[in-house]
Every structure is written in C-alpha cells, then in structure tokens.
Amino acid sequence: KNEVEQSPQNLTAQEGEFITINCSYSVGISALHWLQQHPGGGIVSLFMLSSGKKKHGRLIATINIQEKHSSLHITASHPRDSAVYICAVRWAGNQFYFGTGTSLTVIP
Amino acid sequence: ETGVTQSPTHLIKTRGQQVTLRCSSQSGHNTVSWYQQALGQGPQFIFQYYREEENGRGNFPPRFSGLQFPNYSSELNVNALELDDSALYLCASSSYRDPETQYFGPGTRLLVL
Numbered sequence: 001k002n003e004v005e006q007s008p009q010n011l012t013a014q015e016g017e018f019i020t021i022n023c024s025y026s027v028g029i030s031a032l033h034w035l036q037q038h039p040g041g042g043i044v045s046l047f048m049l050s051s052g053k054k055k056h057g058r059l060i061a062t063i064n065i066q067e068k069h070s071s072l073h074i075t076a077s078h079p080r081d082s083a084v085y086i087c088a089v090r091w092a093g094n095q096f097y098f099g100t101g102t103s104l105t106v107i108p
Numbered sequence: 109e110t111g112v113t114q115s116p117t118h119l120i121k122t123r124g125q126q127v128t129l130r131c132s133s134q135s136g137h138n139t140v141s142w143y144q145q146a147l148g149q150g151p152q153f154i155f156q157y158y159r160e161e162e163n164g165r166g167n168f169p170p171r172f173s174g175l176q177f178p179n180y181s182s183e184l185n186v187n188a189l190e191l192d193d194s195a196l197y198l199c200a201s202s203s204y205r206d207p208e209t210q211y212f213g214p215g216t217r218l219l220v221l
Contacts, residue, residue, distance in 0.1 A: 004150070031208050041196050041215035043151075048208055086150050090208060095164055096141070098150030 003027065004089055006099035013106050019074040021102045023087035026068065030090060034061050034072050037084040037101065046072070046085075077106045111135055112201050112213035120219045121189050129184045129216045131199035137211070139163070139204050140182040142174060145196040145215070157182055158204055194220045 005024045013019050023032070034046040047054050047061040049070060054061050063070040074081055084101040111134040121127050133140050139158045143151035153166035157176035171187040186193055196217050200210040
C-alpha cells in the first residue's frame with residue numbers, strides 16, 4: 001500500500017508541449033512537496049505547497065486539499081526538463097512519504 | 109546546490125558484509141533523515157536523527173542503524189548485507205524548526221553482489 005500515488009509513471013513529450021503530472025495522497029497532510037531527480041541521483045526541491053498554487057518560471061504546482069490531489073505542470077517543455085519528478089508528503093511523525101516518481105523525457 | 113555531502117558516491121559489497129555510509133549536513137541543520145531508493149521507486153524513509161538521538165524510524169530491520177555526531181554529521185550502517193539492499197541511499201538535512209524543508213545530498217549508490 002502506497003500512501004502517495006503518482007501518474008503517469010513514464011511520460012515522453014515533444015519539446016514545447018504542456019506537461020501535467022498528478023499526485024494523490026490518502027490522508028491529511030501539512031504540506032506537499034514536488035521534487036526533481038536527475039539521473040545522477042541528486043534531488044532538488046521544486047515546490048512546497050499547503051494550499052492553492054505556486055509558479056516558478058515554466059513550472060506551476062497546484063494542490064486541492066479537499067480532494068487530496070496535486071498537479072505539477074510544465075509549460076513549453078524543454079529537453080533539459082527530462083528528469084524524474086517525485087511528490088512527497090509529511091503527516092503525523094517525522095517521516096516523508098514519497099511517490100514512485102514520474103520519469104519525464106522531452107524529445108527535441 | 110545544497111551544502112549536504114555524502115560519501116562514498118559508489119560502493120560495491122558482497123552479501124553478508126557490513127557497510128558505513130556518511131553524510132555531512134547543511135550548516136546549521138540539526139536533523140538528518142536517511143532514505144533508501146530502489147531502482148524505479150521513490151525514496152523510503154529509514155530513520156531520522158535529531159541531536160544525536162533517533163527521532164523516528166521507518167519499516168527497516170535493526171541491521172540498519174545510524175549515528176549522528178555533535179557536529180551533526182551522520183552515518184548509516186547496514187550489517188549483514190542482502191542483495192535487496194542494493195539501492196541509492198540519500199540523506200537529507202533540515203532544521204528542527206522547519207522540518208518541511210529538507211536539503212538532499214547527492215546519494216551513495218550501493219551494489220550488493
């Protein structure tokens with residue numbers, strides 16, 4: 001049983017396409033995180049959300065607390081966006097729960 | 109780029125051996141969490157240390173143990189290695205006052221043969 005579900009698992013897009021990655025979770029949380037992981041393994045935090053919407057450059061993250069759902073959008077995708085995108089949540093206790101990740105490949 | 113470093117970057121061991129992985133936290137961070145990430149999976153929480161004490165543990169057996177030192181650097185020790193222990197091991201540091209913000213290290217890739 002995974003408390004955090006992501007879809008799709010894999011995604012291939014043409015350069016310039018609009019991309020959406022979805023994340024659902026099963027319990028109430030204090031915040032949801034979107035992370036980016038490049039092939040080398042290092043993880044970079046993109047967003048932390050507790051409500052509404054955040055935007056950073058071509059990346060937009062939204063969250064609906066009532067529906068326990070979040071989306072990460074990438075506008076005008078570029079090959080350098082190719083990476084694994086992971087959502088993570090933290091609730092009671094100290095541990096984070098991570099989704100299995102969405103592997104994105106953007107083709108020139 | 110975060111200030112969290114891990115060593116070694118890669119490691120190969122055989123079944124039954126023991127391994128120690130190291131993590132140096134971001135300056136000023138007194139909390140470190142360790143994660144195991146198997147290929148194609150998201151990270152799984154192993155445990156967290158705060159002020160040199162274990163402060164939460166995930167579903168990992170006792171052969172996974174840790175230490176945190178006064179300078180907040182940390183070690184993950186795994187005894188009696190199994191093939192399934194092959195994974196990327198990540199540490200992440202945070203401040204206890206801001207537990208939501210974690211800074212990840214680059215990871216140590218462990219292969220058990």
